[in-house]
Amino acid sequence: MMRDYLNQAATWHYVTGLNSYGEPTTSSKTIKVRWEGKRRLVRDNQGREVVSEARVFCVDAVKPGDELEFDGRRWPVIAVSSVPGLDGAVNHYEVAV
Secondary structure, eight states: OGGGGOOEEEEEEEEEEEOTTSOEEEEEEEEEEEEEOOOEEEEOTTSOEEEEOOEEEESSOOOTTOEEEETTEEEEOOEEEEEEOTTSSEEEEEEEO
16 A cells, blocks of 8 residues: 555665675665654664654665655665554555655
């Protein structure tokens, strides 16, 4: 059901591993999202309070540290919450950028 509301597209940039110098290697792909520009206060992985500029819904397993490119700008992923469906499985993800 959530897939019906994902009517926008973003480019997901994610880390795939490390190169021979220990630097992260990345890959990217286009994913369907629902982008809602709304400023709010969220907690990052270290528990610090930071300002999120938008809330993004998707079905792909986006992680903190990844980036979403939308509307000509790359947005760092601050926090991710998984939202379960009625069957208990992950239905979608709510991403703070």
